[in-house]
Amino acid sequence: MxxxxxxxxxxxxxxxxxxxxxxxxxxxxxxxxxxxxxxxxxxxxxxxxxxxxxxxxxxxxxxxxxxxxxxxxxxxxxxxxxxxxxxxxxxxxxxxxxxxxxxxxxxxxxxxxxxxxxxxxxxxxxxxxxxxxxxxxxxxxxxxxxxxxxxxxxxxxxxxxxxxxxxxxxxxxIAALPARKNAVGVDVGVKDVVVTSSGDKSGAPKYTYQYARQLKKAQRRLSKKKKGSQRRRRQQQRVARIHARIADSRRDFLNQQSSKLINENQVICLEDLNIKGMLRNRRLSKAVADCGLYELRRQIECKAKWYGREVLIVDRWAPTSKRCSECGTIQESMPLKVREWECPDCGTEHDRDINAAKNVLRWGTAGSAETDKARGAVKTPRAVA
Incomplete structure (x- = not known):
């Protein structure tokens, strides 16, 4: 290509x-x-x-x-x-x-x-x-x-x-990668940035929180410098270096995760999340921004075009978290605090994120018809997983 x-x-x-x-x-x-x-x-x-x-x-x-x-x-x-x-x-x-x-x-x-x-x-x-x-x-x-x-x-x-x-x-x-026969569903979130349908979890480095103490100290010193002075400009540069370190670390982490998904899978199924809407949540906006979810999707789609992979997008309204991936039963509600739950119909114990990734894989490979059917009477968007 x-x-x-x-x-x-x-x-x-x-x-x-x-x-x-x-x-x-x-x-x-x-x-x-x-x-x-x-x-x-x-x-x-x-x-x-x-x-x-x-x-x-x-x-x-x-x-x-x-x-x-x-x-x-x-x-x-x-x-x-x-x-x-x-x-x-x-x-x-x-x-x-x-x-x-x-x-x-x-x-x-x-x-x-x-x-x-x-x-x-x-x-x-x-x-x-x-x-x-x-x-x-x-x-x-x-x-x-x-x-x-x-x-x-x-x-x-x-x-x-x-x-x-x-x-x-x-x-x-760019030469395409060797073709593979497997497909994977990917659920993204705050606790684990990438969770796959096979059970892999990437974790969340949370670089903003790692450098929060250094950043707070540097910004406090900046606030005490006289405006227009050389010392204030030098301190501004120190604050900018901390921000650059956070951005570089996050970009490197996302590159590793996107490259791993592209190298190991032929088809990647993603959920069409409303990132801008998530950033309006005053309690989760900082954590969502720290994960770089939009950048992750952009990298996956770009690398998929380069290396001959396929990316399938699942409707954002599909109830991926509150649907049992075994029997298909949809629960009435699934608050964010519930990380593990048991299906009342089939008795299967689920990890919230892995179950959502399995549903993303199923609906992504099945097409839009089954997604519309599974949505049913769902009227509210799913919260951030």
Missing amino acids: VTQRAYKFRFYPTPTQKRQLAIEFGHARYVWNWALERRTKAYKAQGESLNTIRLSRQLTVLKQTECPWLSEATASCHTQKLRDQDRAFKNFFAGRGKYPRFKRRHQTQSVRYQLDQRHVAKNFNAESKLLKLPKLGTLKLKWSQRMGGIPKMVTVSKDPAGRYFVSMACEVE
Whole structure:
């Protein structure tokens, strides 16, 4: 299968490269904010919509008159920011995103470079670990994975924790995994992030709770720093590093779980949960967000396309937790505090999550007809398992 695959590497810039990147980030941020202001004022005053081509012409005049210092940065980075904003407005008008906002200095900064495909061999070579960018020279990267293909664009970013990254996307051919004959049902939840119909439980690392004490201490110190001072900015970076450690740990855990499901099973059945609705529960929202349930489903679906697996989605209204997987009897209610229960009809003892995973597998492989039949008179959504 030929597809676009993204690669992200840690970047360790030299002091000279840091200074140049500070210029690139600052100029790109200025161009974004300048273009956003021009678009907003033009629409409010005259009902006129400005696009990238018209703004690019105005930007050229701006460089020649009011802001000659913009020439210190790479010109292609300015153009890419205008294109990014054009895409952001298209997403806004299509209902896929919010109205674009002005960028701040201490948020994530990024610039995108376009590689000249005529001379790309001089600037990029994955085998010899070579990458050169305009006005930056050779970059020192942590080549943590092998790359396939040749990128057309390279994005350099800096996160609030002060770390630099390089991202590239290439067209690669991914070989499908050997076909298997088994299928698995997956129930996700807070106590165990992944529970399979075969009885495997992943547990829940709860990284937010693991780092809660460090985060609380760092945020308390941040609240006492004077606004606008260098000490406050350094403390902000310390807080951002803790958040980055939590996010990286969670992402690594979810990658391990999704890869395990893809490698061991041909068909994966998932439940179509309302994640946004779960996050509105004031008692469970923090725990649900810490599990990364939406990211887990996204990874499974993406890897399934790459490696020739099949993902089946079960209706969110199906009573997976309160239905006996042996005889099919549906209980009237099943509170969250009930983790184990015995079926009054057949006497089978159930683990709540494993029983739900078995039902997900059955309804996922049986199709929508049996799911609609099993729903019956169910009128309320199932709570978070």
